Amino acid sequence: MSAINRFFWRCAGAHQETLEKYPEEHSKYTAIGATIFFTGLFASLSGGYAMYFVFSGGTLDWFLAIVFGIIWGLAIFNMDRYIVLSINKSKSGWMQLLQALPRILLAILIGLVISRPLELKIFDKEIRENLRVRFLADQRAKIDTLNSTFNKKYSNEVNQLKAISIERDSLESGIKTDRTKLNYEIYGNKTTETSGVMGYGPYAKMKEEELKKKEAYLDTLRNKIAAQQNAIRQKQKFEGILDQKVLSNASLDSAVNVVGFADRNSALGNLRYDANGKVNESNANAVFFIALLFVFLECLPVIVKLLAGRDPYDNEIQNLRTLHDYESDTNLVVEKEAVDRLKDTYVDVSINKRMKEL
Numbered sequence: 001m002s003a004i005n006r007f008f009w010r011c012a013g014a015h016q017e018t019l020e021k022y023p024e025e026h027s028k029y030t031a032i033g034a035t036i037f038f039t040g041l042f043a044s045l046s047g048g049y050a051m052y053f054v055f056s057g058g059t060l061d062w063f064l065a066i067v068f069g070i071i072w073g074l075a076i077f078n079m080d081r082y083i084v085l086s087i088n089k090s091k092s093g094w095m096q097l098l099q100a101l102p103r104i105l106l107a108i109l110i111g112l113v114i115s116r117p118l119e120l121k122i123f124d125k126e127i128r129e130n131l132r133v134r135f136l137a138d139q140r141a142k143i144d145t146l147n148s149t150f151n152k153k154y155s156n157e158v159n160q161l162k163a164i165s166i167e168r169d170s171l172e173s174g175i176k177t178d179r180t181k182l183n184y185e186i187y188g189n190k191t192t193e194t195s196g197v198m199g200y201g202p203y204a205k206m207k208e209e210e211l212k213k214k215e216a217y218l219d220t221l222r223n224k225i226a227a228q229q230n231a232i233r234q235k236q237k238f239e240g241i242l243d244q245k246v247l248s249n250a251s252l253d254s255a256v257n258v259v260g261f262a263d264r265n266s267a268l269g270n271l272r273y274d275a276n277g278k279v280n281e282s283n284a285n286a287v288f289f290i291a292l293l294f295v296f297l298e299c300l301p302v303i304v305k306l307l308a309g310r311d312p313y314d315n316e317i318q319n320l321r322t323l324h325d326y327e328s329d330t331n332l333v334v335e336k337e338a339v340d341r342l343k344d345t346y347v348d349v350s351i352n353k354r355m356k357e358l
Contacts, residue, residue: 015320
């Protein structure tokens with residue numbers, strides 16, 4: 001018999017000396033043991049990946065993740081092995097199912113726990129993109145909130161700047177229109193507001209003087225706006241608004257790289273929904289069926305054990321247990337009888353001992 005088969009028998013918790021007597025059962029217990037082994041292996045990978053985010057950034061993070069991953073895998077392996085071993089095939093089918101029901105529920109829970117970190121790795125690219133979008137939206141929302149708070153706090157200064165800016169824009173538009181009319185008057189273009197006579201006459205001179213006054217006032221407005229903008233900028237700097245910037249691609253990548261397990265798990269849940277809030281059935285089904293796959297893998301040893309009929313190996317194991325129980329009970333009866341027979345001797349020894357003390 002190969003060493004691999006013996007290894008998987010040990011994983012299944014089979015009594016190897018007894019199982020070797022029944023070659024027809026070898027394949028079944030090899031399959032059960034292999035399933036338990038690979039479930040433990042997946043649990044180890046899953047636990048190690050999850051623990052990596054716990055220790056990420058610290059010293060020996062990879063080493064600690066591997067160590068805790070192995071411990072977690074061994075714990076799940078041992079639990080699965082016990083679940084399979086604890087099913088008593090000597091009972092009826094319904095009793096076996098009732099007996100296995102808590103174990104199946106436990107297997108489902110273990111499968112869900114194992115599947116989550118592996119899902120995080122499978123959807124790593126989608127999770128990173130979701131985190132980038134979320135961080136960028138959070139930063140923009142923070143900037144908008146700070147700007148809104150600033151505008152309320154310094155509403156007088158902001159309103160003054162808006163009023164002056166509106167007046168400047170209106171004046172610039174008026175100057176542009178008046179400049180066009182002046183050119184029409186100088187070059188003799190006939191309109192309702194021009195004489196139609198070419199030349200730089202008194203009316204043209206009057207219009208040009210008005211334009212110079214408006215342009216001088218426009219320069220004054222521009223200076224006021226520049227001074228007001230500089231004052232507001234100083235207040236923004238004092239409030240820390242100017243330090244808030246939209247994250248660059250490099251900054252987003254750095255933030256995503258150091259994010260923890262909880263944020264990644266939250267991002268995985270967000271993959272179920274599109275930006276408009278509607279359920280993305282494709283992503284939701286993918287996450288669900290991957291989790292279902294690991295749940296089925298975890299429940300498989302129990303299911304195989306339940307579906308399999310009572311085989312010669314089970315009968316032999318039950319007979320051995322009955323024999324060992326009878327042997328243990330017999331030893332107990334023998335020891336009790338021996339103690340009863342020695343009771344009188346113990347009494348005589350105790351009496352002699354007390355007589356000597358007196």
